[in-house]
Amino acid sequence: xxxxxxxxxxxxxxxxxxxxxxxxxxxxxxxxxxxxxxxxxxxxxxxxxxxxxxxxxxxxxxxxxxxxxxxxxxxxxxxxxxxxxxxxxxxxxxxxxxxxxxxxxxxxxxxxxxxxxxxxxxxxxxxxxxxxxxxxxxxxxxxxxxxxxxxxxxxxxxxxxxxxxxxxxxxxxxxxxxxxxxxxxxxxxxxxxxxxxxxxxxxxxxxxxxxxxxxxxxxxxxxxxxxxxxxxxxxxxxxxxxxxxxxxxxxxxxxxxxxxxxxxxxxxxxxxxxxxxxxxxxxxxxxxxxxxxxxxxxxxxxxxxxxxxxxxxxxxxxxxx
Amino acid sequence: xxxxxxxxxxxxxxxxxxxxxxxxxxxxxxxxxxxxxxxxxxxxxxxxxxxxxxxxxxxxxxxxxxxxxxxxxxxxxxxxxxxxxxxxxxxxxxxxxxxxxxxx
Numbered sequence: 001x002x003x004x005x006x007x008x009x010x011x012x013x014x015x016x017x018x019x020x021x022x023x024x025x026x027x028x029x030x031x032x033x034x035x036x037x038x039x040x041x042x043x044x045x046x047x048x049x050x051x052x053x054x055x056x057x058x059x060x061x062x063x064x065x066x067x068x069x070x071x072x073x074x075x076x077x078x079x080x081x082x083x084x085x086x087x088x089x090x091x092x093x094x095x096x097x098x099x100x101x102x103x104x105x106x107x108x109x110x111x112x113x114x115x116x117x118x119x120x121x122x123x124x125x126x127x128x129x130x131x132x133x134x135x136x137x138x139x140x141x142x143x144x145x146x147x148x149x150x151x152x153x154x155x156x157x158x159x160x161x162x163x164x165x166x167x168x169x170x171x172x173x174x175x176x177x178x179x180x181x182x183x184x185x186x187x188x189x190x191x192x193x194x195x196x197x198x199x200x201x202x203x204x205x206x207x208x209x210x211x212x213x214x215x216x217x218x219x220x221x222x223x224x225x226x227x228x229x230x231x232x233x234x235x236x237x238x239x240x241x242x243x244x245x246x247x248x249x250x251x252x253x254x255x256x257x258x259x260x261x262x263x264x265x266x267x268x269x270x271x272x273x274x275x276x277x278x279x280x281x282x283x284x285x286x287x288x289x290x291x292x293x294x295x296x297x298x299x300x301x302x303x304x305x306x307x308x309x310x311x312x313x314x315x316x317x318x319x320x321x
Numbered sequence: 322x323x324x325x326x327x328x329x330x331x332x333x334x335x336x337x338x339x340x341x342x343x344x345x346x347x348x349x350x351x352x353x354x355x356x357x358x359x360x361x362x363x364x365x366x367x368x369x370x371x372x373x374x375x376x377x378x379x380x381x382x383x384x385x386x387x388x389x390x391x392x393x394x395x396x397x398x399x400x401x402x403x404x405x406x407x408x409x410x411x412x413x414x415x416x417x418x419x420x421x422x423x424x425x
Contacts, residue, residue, distance in 0.1 A: 029396055035388050036410065050395075134387075151329055175329045185414070187384055188332035189339075205349070207384075208332065221422045275337045 003078035004109045006052035006065065014070060018057065025053040051110050061114060078109060132197035132204035139188075139208045141178055143215045143225070146272055147247045149180035154208070158195065176208065181275035183222055184212045218247065223282025225271040230291040231255060246270045246284050253286065261290040339380030343368075346378050350386045357386065363404045365389055 007014050010024045031037060032046040039045070055061045072078065139152055154176055157169045174193065182188070187207050194204025212220055219226040229244050239257035243250050248270065255265070264285050271282025295301050307313075314321075333339060347354055358373065360366045365385060368376035388410075389403045398406065 026396070033392070033395055035391055036406070046395075177329055177331050179332075179334055182334055183336075184418075186337065187335040187380075189335050189380075189383075190330050190332040193330065206332075207335075219422050221418050226422050275334055279337070 001078050001108045001112060003072040003074060003076045004048075004052070004107060005072065005074035006055050008074055009048055009052040010056065012056075014066070018059070021053070021056045025049065025057070029053075048107075051106050055110070055114070065113070079112075132195040132201060134204040135194040135206045137206070137208055138211055139176070139178070140211050140213050141182075142213050143218055143220060143247060143272075145178050146180070146182050146210075146212070150178045152176055152178055156206075174206075178210070179275065181223075181273040181279070181281075182210050183272065183275065184210060184220060186210050186275075217245065220272070223272040223274075223279075224285060225282060226285045226287060228289050229286050230289045231259070233290060233292065236260070236288065236290055244286055247272070255288070259288055261288060263288045333380075335380035335383055337380065339383070341378040341380070341382065343373065343376045343378070346382060346386065349383055350390065352386065352390060359400055360386060360389060360404075363400050365400075365404045365407060 007016070010016075010021060010028065012020055012024045016024070028049045029046065032039065032042045032049060034043040034046055037046075055065050135156065135158075137154060137156060139154060141150065141152065144150075145152070152175070154174045156172045156174065158172045160168055160170050162168060174190075176188065176190065179188070187209050190206040190208070192203050193206035196203050217227060225247060227244065227246075229242070231240070231242065234240075235242065235255055236259045237257065239259075240255045241252055242255060244253050246267065251267065251270070253265065253267065264287055267284040267286065269281045270284035274281045293300060295304050341349070343354055343357060347357060354373075357366065361368060361376075366378065366382050368378050368382075370376045385407065389400075389407060392398060392403050392406055393400070
């Protein structure tokens with residue numbers, strides 16, 4: 001098991017005051033709170049900081065932790081020395097801070113030091129029936145999955161408490177159907193698939209937050225889909241009928257004569273499908289991007305030179321130049 | 322580490338389909354009706370129906386209540402602060418979506 005340097009995690013000195021520790025925690029908690037932070041490892045960092053704070057904010061636990069000595073380095077192989085906690089008394093029940101009350105929130109290191117002081121293991125007390133906590137996970141899907149629906153295999157780390165009150169994690173694999181028309185940021189609720197309840201309590205629910213993988217050509221906003229489509233100058237100037245891809249397959253599209261760079265053309269109902277009855281499907285927006293033919297051949301240079309001579313065109317007229 | 326495979330599970334899209342009564346919302350979020358009423362007073366939730374007994378919430382309310390609860394517990398902020406944080410988070414989300422639409 002790895003030694004955890006709680007002072008380093010909190011970014012404070014070993015002789016920091018309780019106030020300094022509290023301030024450091026508040027700052028880090030706001031930074032890494034999974035509801036607020038966009039960092040990919042936010043939840044892991046939030047739990048780490050929460051665990052460090054749980055030890056350091058409690059003078060008894062902090063004193064016991066300090067007693068292990070200052071010579072340990074983070075990540076070093078660690079086993080609690082026998083009788084290390086002699087003479088310390090921990091106030092029971094102090095099980096706060098953990099994200100969603102998730103018993104798996106603490107590291108093995110923490111469990112080996114303080115785990116045995118948790119009040120009441122499973123079955124340790126008769127007659128307690130509590131609903132299991134809900135479990136949250138994020139699922140990455142592709143745009144195509146939302147177009148057509150899909151089945152995704154989801155791996156969950158499920159904390160389990162053994163007879164001696166120690167927490168281990170077990171991997172659980174669920175196959176979940178991703179409904180057609182699901183939007184970024186929506187939640188799929190799977191009733192009864194959360195953490196097990198205590199006693200006869202019902203299990204909690206599982207919530208899956210849908211997130212889209214970035215797509216190579218499409219950008220998604222709600223149910224609308226955006227697509228940049230390059231056009232040649234003569235297509236934009238003279239009008240044209242071009243083929244454009246859509247998530248549901250290629251379509252022909254008309255471009256009006258005199259179209260400007262950046263013009264947005266809407267293809268109604270060609271975005272993501274409606275999730276349920278009463279919803280409208282999204283639209284596809286084609287954004288025109290003028291592409292210039294390279295002037296690498298004599299012929300191309302000649303044509304550009306002709307345009308220069310024949311056209312009375314000042315691209316910087318608006319700048320007064 | 323044991324692995325356990327199950328059949329394909331069907332869930333519901335919370336935001337799209339669910340209509341929740343006050344009781345159902347409280348059960349799903351493990352909070353009291355008084356807490357929900359406070360969130361309504363703060364403008365965090367907007368139920369349909371004027372009287373409390375007829376309140377009806379959208380599925381979106383569920384994630385909102387849960388986020389409110391987490392922010393309050395984990396960051397130790399009061400309800401007015403939670404309401405402000407939720408609004409700003411919504412705005413950040415919208416701006417990010419817009420940014421993502423324009424650039425990339």
